[in-house]
Amino acid sequence: MHLEPEMNRMWLRDESRSHVSTLDQLKVIYARLDYESTMFGERSPSITLGYPRDEIGPSSQVPSSFMNVAEARKSLDILSNAVYCLRSELLHLAALEMGNDIYEDWAVRYCIAYSRIRTVDLSKHASLLQQQSCLKFSLERWAFSFKVLSGNLEPRPAILLEMRHFYIYFLICTIRDTHEDSCDHFDPLFQRVADLGNEFVNANGSKSATRPKLTFTLESGIIPSLYLVAMKCRNYKIRHEAIALLDRTRCQEGMWEAGLIARFVAEVADLEEEAADTQGREDYSFNTCIPESARFSDVVIAMSETPGHGRLVCARYAHESTGEVKFSERAFQL
Numbered sequence: 001m002h003l004e005p006e007m008n009r010m011w012l013r014d015e016s017r018s019h020v021s022t023l024d025q026l027k028v029i030y031a032r033l034d035y036e037s038t039m040f041g042e043r044s045p046s047i048t049l050g051y052p053r054d055e056i057g058p059s060s061q062v063p064s065s066f067m068n069v070a071e072a073r074k075s076l077d078i079l080s081n082a083v084y085c086l087r088s089e090l091l092h093l094a095a096l097e098m099g100n101d102i103y104e105d106w107a108v109r110y111c112i113a114y115s116r117i118r119t120v121d122l123s124k125h126a127s128l129l130q131q132q133s134c135l136k137f138s139l140e141r142w143a144f145s146f147k148v149l150s151g152n153l154e155p156r157p158a159i160l161l162e163m164r165h166f167y168i169y170f171l172i173c174t175i176r177d178t179h180e181d182s183c184d185h186f187d188p189l190f191q192r193v194a195d196l197g198n199e200f201v202n203a204n205g206s207k208s209a210t211r212p213k214l215t216f217t218l219e220s221g222i223i224p225s226l227y228l229v230a231m232k233c234r235n236y237k238i239r240h241e242a243i244a245l246l247d248r249t250r251c252q253e254g255m256w257e258a259g260l261i262a263r264f265v266a267e268v269a270d271l272e273e274e275a276a277d278t279q280g281r282e283d284y285s286f287n288t289c290i291p292e293s294a295r296f297s298d299v300v301i302a303m304s305e306t307p308g309h310g311r312l313v314c315a316r317y318a319h320e321s322t323g324e325v326k327f328s329e330r331a332f333q334l
Contacts, residue, residue: 032077032219036254038084045088049081062141066149069157072142076161079138080168086131087175090117093125107302107313108327115298115315115325118178132172139169155203159196163225166193170228178317180295183232190233190242197226197245204251215251223249223256230265231299234290239269260334264301267312267332272296293320310334 034045062079066072094116103109122128143165150158166189174182200222226249229242246262275294298315311331318326 028074028077029218031081033254036220038088045081045084047081048085049078062138063145064148065145068149069153069161072146072149072161075142075145076165076168079135079142080164082131083135083168083172086128086135087117087171089125089128090120090175093117093120093122097121105302105313107300107311111298111300111313111315111327112325114300115317118176118297118317132175135172136169139165139172143169155199159200160221163193163196163200163222164220167225167228170232174232178297178323179292179319180232180234180297180316181292184234187233187235187238190229190235190238193225193229194238194241194245197222197242201245201248213250217251217253220253220256221251223251223253223258223261227256227261227265230262231268234272234295236273243269263332263334264310264312267330268296268299268314271312271314271330293318297325304331306331308334 031045031047031049034047038045062075063071066075091113094113097116097120098109098112103112146161146165150162170186170189173186177183223246226242226246230239230246233239233242243262243266246258246265249258249262251258272290272294276290296314296316300313302311302313304311309331310333311329314328314330315325318324
């Protein structure tokens with residue numbers, strides 16, 4: 001591995017063919033934490049990951065099969081980093097479109113920016129659409145290559161890598177969608193992630209009859225993917241299974257604290273289900289989805305001025321009327 005500070009670019013060498021020093025391992029962890037920080041407000045990774053002499057792009061470097069877990073993880077790291085870099089470019093364009101609009105509330109501005117990356121004008125930035133297509137193809141190729149390897153892996157690393165892949169794959173597939181019902185096509189994958197999460201949580205809790213102590217890991221594991229299922233799956237059974245798994249997970253993964261995330265997504269689910277109920281869909285809990293008009297595209301959690309409370313800033317595209325973005329807020333007890 002080689003880091004070029006002046007370019008903020010880190011090259012990852014073939015770990016299967018050379019000794020990886022402790023320093024190199026720490027650099028890789030730092031790079032992962034760097035791009036994962038974009039989940040919590042950082043617009044762009046500070047470091048761009050790549051392979052030596054990689055001039056074409058991430059897709060050219062996804063092999064037809066992986067030799068080991070390290071190679072698969074390295075490839076997924078580079079693809080994930082590229083997706084977050086693409087999103088940061090979209091956020092930059094969205095910010096330019098917002099111009100000097102003044103939003104004193106950071107949560108509102110944050111929510112507006114993330115909702116607008118779905119509709120920002122790319123007529124002069126066709127290369128970004130090409131990047132999205134390339135990354136989607138690369139992640140699909142990664143999944144095929146990983147399937148060949150996963151049959152020979154222990155359950156834990158196989159589950160973690162598959163769930164990490166799901167998170168970034170869903171992001172690149174839906175990054176420009178304004179219709180939330182497009183998420184329904186992912187229901188089989190949502191169920192797969194919930195099943196993997198259940199297997200992982202059960203395995204971790206099987207060693208003790210009592211409730212396990214809270215643990216901490218430096219990097220994210222299963223929590224982001226379960227969070228995504230709980231936010232974007234409107235199949236009642238799958239969604240609430242993911243929420244229950246988050247509540248059972250006694251771990252903080254980086255900045256992802258499972259208990260708080262479970263509380264957050266449960267509130268979002270309640271909001272959407274209440275809206276479905278008021279629209280005459282009292283049977284939503286038995287149907288496969290919530291109507292489009294009751295779904296949020298983007299939700300930001302923020303602190304409230306009331307001690308012990310948080311608030312949700314929610315955005316959705318009103319396709320049933322103007323098609324414009326509408327915003328709402330709700331306070332909830334932490």
